[in-house]
Each structure stands twice: as C-alpha cells, then as structure tokens.
Amino acid sequence: MIAKVEPLTTARTLRGPFDYLLGDSHEGVGVGSMLVVPFGPRRILGVVVEVAEDSELPPERLAEPLSALEADVPPDLVRLGLWVAQEYVSTPARGLALVLPPGTGTGSGRRTAARRSLVAQLTDQGREALAGGERLSDGQRAALGALRNGPSRVSALAESAGCDHAGARRLERRGLILVQSTIEPSRRPEVRAVGALRRVEHPTTAQEAALAEVVGAMDRPDAAERRLLLHGVTGSGKTEVYLRSVETVLDRGQTAIVLVPEIALTPQTAARFVQRFGDTVAILHSQLTARERFDEWSRLRSGEARVCVGPRSAVFAPLSDVGLIVVDEEHDGSYKQEGDPRYDARLVAERRAEACGAVLLAGSATPRPETVLRHRRIELRERVDGRRLPPVELVSMAGIAGPLHPAARDALEEVRRRGEKAIVLLNRRGWSNFLACAQCGRTWDCPSCDVTLVLHRGAARMSCHHCGHAEGVPRRCSDCGSVSVARHGIGTEQLGAELSQLVSPLPVFRLDTDTAATAGVAATLERFDRAESGVLVGTQMVAKGHDFPDVTLGVVLDADATLRFPDFRAEERTFALVAQLAGRSGRGERGGRVIVQALDPSARALSYAARHDSEGFLEGELARRAVLSYPPHGHLVRVVCSSVQAGPEGEAAEAIRGAIDLPGASVLGPAPLFRRQGRERAQLVIRARADGDAANPARSEVIGAVRRAVEAVSKDRTHGTVAFAVDVDPQ
Numbered sequence: 001m002i003a004k005v006e007p008l009t010t011a012r013t014l015r016g017p018f019d020y021l022l023g024d025s026h027e028g029v030g031v032g033s034m035l036v037v038p039f040g041p042r043r044i045l046g047v048v049v050e051v052a053e054d055s056e057l058p059p060e061r062l063a064e065p066l067s068a069l070e071a072d073v074p075p076d077l078v079r080l081g082l083w084v085a086q087e088y089v090s091t092p093a094r095g096l097a098l099v100l101p102p103g104t105g106t107g108s109g110r111r112t113a114a115r116r117s118l119v120a121q122l123t124d125q126g127r128e129a130l131a132g133g134e135r136l137s138d139g140q141r142a143a144l145g146a147l148r149n150g151p152s153r154v155s156a157l158a159e160s161a162g163c164d165h166a167g168a169r170r171l172e173r174r175g176l177i178l179v180q181s182t183i184e185p186s187r188r189p190e191v192r193a194v195g196a197l198r199r200v201e202h203p204t205t206a207q208e209a210a211l212a213e214v215v216g217a218m219d220r221p222d223a224a225e226r227r228l229l230l231h232g233v234t235g236s237g238k239t240e241v242y243l244r245s246v247e248t249v250l251d252r253g254q255t256a257i258v259l260v261p262e263i264a265l266t267p268q269t270a271a272r273f274v275q276r277f278g279d280t281v282a283i284l285h286s287q288l289t290a291r292e293r294f295d296e297w298s299r300l301r302s303g304e305a306r307v308c309v310g311p312r313s314a315v316f317a318p319l320s321d322v323g324l325i326v327v328d329e330e331h332d333g334s335y336k337q338e339g340d341p342r343y344d345a346r347l348v349a350e351r352r353a354e355a356c357g358a359v360l361l362a363g364s365a366t367p368r369p370e371t372v373l374r375h376r377r378i379e380l381r382e383r384v385d386g387r388r389l390p391p392v393e394l395v396s397m398a399g400i401a402g403p404l405h406p407a408a409r410d411a412l413e414e415v416r417r418r419g420e421k422a423i424v425l426l427n428r429r430g431w432s433n434f435l436a437c438a439q440c441g442r443t444w445d446c447p448s449c450d451v452t453l454v455l456h457r458g459a460a461r462m463s464c465h466h467c468g469h470a471e472g473v474p475r476r477c478s479d480c481g482s483v484s485v486a487r488h489g490i491g492t493e494q495l496g497a498e499l500s501q502l503v504s505p506l507p508v509f510r511l512d513t514d515t516a517a518t519a520g521v522a523a524t525l526e527r528f529d530r531a532e533s534g535v536l537v538g539t540q541m542v543a544k545g546h547d548f549p550d551v552t553l554g555v556v557l558d559a560d561a562t563l564r565f566p567d568f569r570a571e572e573r574t575f576a577l578v579a580q581l582a583g584r585s586g587r588g589e590r591g592g593r594v595i596v597q598a599l600d601p602s603a604r605a606l607s608y609a610a611r612h613d614s615e616g617f618l619e620g621e622l623a624r625r626a627v628l629s630y631p632p633h634g635h636l637v638r639v640v641c642s643s644v645q646a647g648p649e650g651e652a653a654e655a656i657r658g659a660i661d662l663p664g665a666s667v668l669g670p671a672p673l674f675r676r677q678g679r680e681r682a683q684l685v686i687r688a689r690a691d692g693d694a695a696n697p698a699r700s701e702v703i704g705a706v707r708r709a710v711e712a713v714s715k716d717r718t719h720g721t722v723a724f725a726v727d728v729d730p731q
C-alpha cells in the first residue's frame, strides 16, 4: 500500500503529496495518520491525505515512513483542512496545520508577543521502546515515561526527568520522540462566570418554538434546510435555545460545536455551557498552554468530551458525528482569521455541517446580510421578560465642544444622582489621537507606518496601533523647539478620566486592550457587575453580548466614525455596533435609555439602529449590495502586494492584474494602501456578480483565477522582493 503524505513545511514551493511505501509494520496507518518520513537528507512530519494501491513511481524509488505519531486526525478533518487551503488560496500544510493536534505542524507563528518553546511528544516507536527491548538509560526511560500521557515542554523534561536539551535531541534522532517548536501563550485566563448565571426554569413560548424548529431541522436531508439563523433581539434568550439544542443533540448520541467570539471578551456564554454540561464540554481558547490545549483536544478526540466551545479555531474540533454547529453572535468580526489562511469560520462551519449532515445554527440580534439571505430564519422578537428595547436618542455633535453632548452629560448626571449604571462606548483607545505642534504644525508619526502615534498618558508613551512601535512623549517640538504641543482627539483613557470627575463618587471601569492586558477583561466585567452603581467605559469590547440586568443608560460617542472608512461593510458594522450597545441597556426593572452622538445623526445605519429595525436595515443593505455586486450578491477577493522599497509592490500588483484571466469579473486597482510595518502596499480587488446568468463566473472560478495569477507572478524573479497576501471574502 502507498500513503500519500503532505509534508508539514512552511515552504510554499514544496508541493506534495509525496508517496511512501507502507510496510507490514505500518498496519493502522490511514488518512489522518501523522508520519515522520525521510525527505532527502532530512526527516519531516507529514499527514497522510490518501491511501492508494499503487504509485506512479516504481516501488524501489519509494521510501518507508520512519515512525508514526500516536495522535492522528479524523479523516473528515483532513479533507476540511485541505478544503480551507484551496478555498482561501493557501498551502496544504497551512490548511492541515489547522486540524492537527495542538503542538504539531507548522503552527501559527503570528503572535509577536508570544514566546516560542520546544515541545516533545512520544512516537509509537518511543512507546514500544518503553514497553520492551530497546536499550535506554534511566534518564531516557524517565523522559519517555514522562511523555506517556501527552506532550511536554523540553525544559520541563529537564526538570522532571533530568533529560536536557541535548538528551531530547538524541531521543529524537532515534525516532523515539518528536520535538517541535510551538508558541507558548503568555497568559492563562480561566473561563470565569461574570455575574450570576441564573438558571432558566421554563423556556418562553418563543424559545420553545425556536427549539422545535432546530430539532425539526436535524433530520432534513437537504443541507440548505439545515442552515438556520436565530435572529433574536438583544436579551431574547438565544443562549438558552443553543443550550437546549445541544442537549437534544447529545441525547441523540451526537456531538456539538459552539463557536463564540473571543472567549476572553465574552466569558459568560462559555461559562453557561460549562455550568450546564460540566466535563462533557471542552473549551478550546487561544490562551491555554500547549499542554492544556493538547489535553482538551485529546478529550474531544477520544469522545470523553462531546461538546466543544471555543472561538473560530474550534470549528476544527476533532469530534466525530457532529450533529450541531452553533455560531453565536455570528456578526462578530473575530470569525475571520487575519493571517494565512484567512479563513472565515462561519463558512468553514457551513462546509463542515454540510459534509457531516449537521444543523448549522447561526445566531445574532444583528445578523449579516449574507446569513439572512442563505439561512432559514427563526425569530425571537421580544426580550424574555417582555421588557421593551430601550428608546434611542440620536444627537448631533455639530458645534459642540468637548466629547459629550449636553444630553449625554445630563443623563450621566442623573445616573450619578440615582446611583445607577451606565455603559459608554468610544471605539478609540489612548488619551489623544495625535499631537501637533501649535507653532509649526509638526505631527508625530510612526516611523514604519503612515499613521500618527497615539498618546497613552498613563503609560507615558506615544504608540502606533498598527505595528506596536512606541516612543516617549515629546516635551517640545523637535523641529522648531516650541513647547506648545497640542493634543487632539480623545480616546477611552481620557474619556475615562473625564467621566470619573463627572460621575464622582461613582466608580468608573475602563475596558479596552490596554486595561485588558493588566486588569483582565473578565475581572473588569465582574467588578462592574458587582458594583452597586458605576460607569463602564471602553472600546467595542463593552458592546459584546454581556448581560448586566441593571444598566439603565448606554452612550455611544462618535458613532459615525466607522462610516467614514471607505469600506462597503462600514454601514453594517456601524449598525451592529450601535444596536449591540443599545442592547446592553434596559435589561432590568428600571428600564433604560440610549444616547447616540454623531456628526451626522441622519446616517442610514444610525437611524435604523435607533429604531431597533434590523429588518429595515437588512432590506436596504441587500438592495444596495445587489446594485453594486457586493457580497452576498457578488464574490470579492483582495490581493495585497507589499515590499520594503516603494515601486515593486505596485509593479507586482499591475502584473497580477494583467495575469487575471476571468471574463465577467472586474479588477479594481492597483490602489496604494498606507505604509504599514515598514512595507509599501498596493491592493487589487477582484469582484464578480454572484447571481444572475451563466455569463458570471462561479466562486471557484474566481478563486482559481486569482490563485493562478498570484502563483505565476510570485514565481517570476522580477517580483522577488514582493510579498503577496490573498484574502477571499475580505472583511
């Protein structure tokens, strides 16, 4: 028998799969097995993607695998990983890395702050050596023994078994262990419940009806009928519908995946699942240690855990017989991965559900037009307790000095007087947006990006929000020497300070990535929840699905800031942000209200959000996108070329434009993007109508044409200094 093995390397040029001969000692090897194979002079790790009778090569030219790893990947996940590679114009190795046991493969080395560490795991040869004959020193035996229950850091092996780095390498050369470099997460937050997790005794009639729809979809043969959207207003009790749907699936002997936005930001939802299902739940979040991730992964793989709750990567959970995939807060941007492969977990979930016959249940109060068009809709029109959604007041900031409108000041003043709670959203962190010399007009910019540096007063730094560059705060202008350096614009840090004065003595809690790093998100949310009264101020983090029953006021500052970006999703994003923030208010007996400040309060997205009219908004949005051939009425692929010197990136983009052979599609650009992380960038956007007649290319044709063009141009030496990034369905 022949195993077709895809090598797990980051090299884009190496094109597998390669054939290896399976001898008698490789009995149990099949699709999804992980093999250490000889590759020229090297030994590398690969995944079996196919098992065949024959090879095109003569048997004497085929090598045998050296060893097999204990852990393997379910075959359907191998197919899913390869599909992702294809669909998102990536490499098989990167697609497969998504589905491998944590700690193996090429990994995702994108996080700059993370440390790397070496992790060792036992091979099946190692296990045999431990059980029987092979000659081992006591130290080696101890080291292998320590790995019997799963991988471990090499540094930990030194401590526990006295096996140092060189010792580990010797074991690796004998094929007894595999040593790999992985990312070591820097923190390890646990999943904490914020606020009382009230048990729900009786579902409402609307929840019952929704559940019946979900259960009814479970036996439908047609995948389109198993694609559901739970469109429920904020506070309508969507989570309870997910919980009961999962319960049903478990009763049927199947398993379930529940995707949530970043767990650190929405600890409540994950906590509810743990509360309800206990150890049947495995949580896969990005901040587990390598060991914890592997443990959770193994619990899912073995069937010990049957529900996986996690962010986008949990869509690759190694569960078999998946009956339900839930995508909570499906409008959330975190479902799209930013690095290669730039996959969208919502589409991957759809693909996986289709392949395994599962129900796909997306839920949101502000669903995306894509989902509304493609899913069968189930509605929850009212809040569970029958409370009405809070009235939203739009106010114009034209001619108003200071960050707060008088109406917002009055409302906050009232919160202070009555000792209530408010949430204030400003989607910009730091103290001031930028500094400018009052004498000569000099501004302080990032040396690597074409953006201004943001002042962080507490940290006494000026920092770039695109690359992390930081420098000290200038006392005087370095061009003209003037000491009058003016601070412009306001961020959450400064707003927090102003609010502290305004609502004193009520406490003010700030929540943004700066405070999250020190105070922790869950801890801050918990302190706000516990407080008798106070104000929670922060970036979009405060508008996530939190459930605080006693918030009586919501305020959004600069609500139309997002509309000023030239992006076709700007309206959708603005609508969702404002509607979601509004949804945090008025969940208790005292009711609530919302004030939205904008330069232009008549903007379409804002007026729909103020009326809580997602129906009306979606209708208009779908019509607008149909006219412009934007998703879901069009296919969109973005290609970004970048280089350190100015020039090559534009030439490469131009060459790709020329190489795209796709009748019926339009190619926009090359358009320059602002310089980022020291790289000049040029962008192309390829767009084709999705519906209509046969003259329009299919999605796979669009993706294929872009792939071929990018591959051709990137192979051309003339463009050797250029890096390419392809983004299918860019956000």
Ligand code: ADP
Residues within 6 Å of the ligand: 198, 199, 200, 201, 202, 203, 204, 207, 232, 233, 234, 235, 236, 237, 238, 239, 240, 384, 545, 547
């Ligand atoms: P959504 O996600 O739709 O915004 P949640 O699922 O967070 O809403 O539910 C809002 C609140 O209502 C939660 O505190 C939840 O415990 C409560 N709740 C949900 N269903 C019921 C019910 N049937 N009876 C009483 N309370 C409920």
Ligand code: ZN
Residues within 6 Å of the ligand: 437, 438, 439, 440, 441, 442, 477, 478, 479, 480, 481, 482
């Ligand atoms: Zn100056």
Ligand code: ZN
Residues within 6 Å of the ligand: 446, 447, 448, 449, 464, 465, 466, 467, 468, 469, 677
């Ligand atoms: Zn920068």
